[in-house]
Amino acid sequence: MTLTGFQTEQFQHDLLYWFERNLRDLPWRKDRDPYKIWVSEIMLQQTRVDTVIPYFERFMQRFPSIDRLAEADLDDVIKQWEGLGYYSRARNLHAGVKEVQENYAGKVPDEPDKILEIKGIGPYTAGAILSIAYDKPEPAVDGNVMRVLSRILHIEDDIQKAKTRKRFEAAIREIISVENPSFFNQALMELGALICSPKSPKCEYCPVVGHCRAKKLGIQELLPVKGKAKPPKPLEMKVALLDRAGKILIRKRPEQGLLAGLWELPNVEGTVDQLLDHLHAAHHISGQIRGKRMEYQHTFSHLQWKMEVYEIEVDELDSSVGEVWVARSELDQYSFPVAFQKILAETNPTCK
């Protein structure tokens, strides 16, 4: 690391002085309960602060402590997570608090090696909990920190690459405030969120612009270096809307993979005929197409569902495991991906 000439102590002072006067009043900053820090950090992964706030408030009312979350049903936890995305976060968090309950008597460990073994806690979250809740001088390198430091220290490594994070962690260990690692880490992230933004960074308001090598070179807009994401892959999807005596057929998705454990309308990747075949094979339902009800497109990070929704007339009906006939008024007891929430709302006759 090339920190020659970098005024570390002055940087720490400038950064912390600014943070103490500009930190946002966020619900997970009311105290330093490691559990709350933990939940907030998981929710904040790849998710905006404004989106997280209402979820965090509700989650804490429902699961105020580690033991309350550990004893909860996974389906209830997923329900609280509904709409937030990346649902494995909720599953891992639930598994994680159970680990803490069993292995650490319900207390979040304060050692890197131990906390890193907990499900769902990776290098960033470990460092965040250790520094924010326990005052340990550990790096917490997220996207903000990499963006800010890439500019301050003029680091041109591609932040999409896996090994790059380690270089930033090494840099943080050189410059972190041992007196206040909690504020230091939070300040770097706050600076990235409020001032040192991805596009059009507000350098005129930056408390540490005097330390910024990229600004000195006039290349702050070109950093950090980041490879382009590849476009989502289109997927033709046929969706079945089965209405029987006011109840519709839903089913639970597998416990692993995309949208794990959430509910959905029966569907196939393929043709309408394949949809009917599937209803017969998987749900023991004989039916015929009544007509196309609607089309809907939903784009994920890596997938694009091109959905066609068909109303289906049920001729014969047998029962099957993992499916439920449910009245529309009872749908709110189940967790649905946003794509199916939209379809269910659009096709709701009482709602239009």
Place this chain on the structure above:
DNA sequence: AAATCGTGGAG
């Protein structure tokens, strides 16, 4: 190392 895993907001 590169893919997988969601969603809604901003420009």
Place this chain on the structure above:
DNA sequence: TCTCCAAGATT
């Protein structure tokens, strides 16, 4: 409208 992307972890 479209692209990028926001306090990443897992495999």
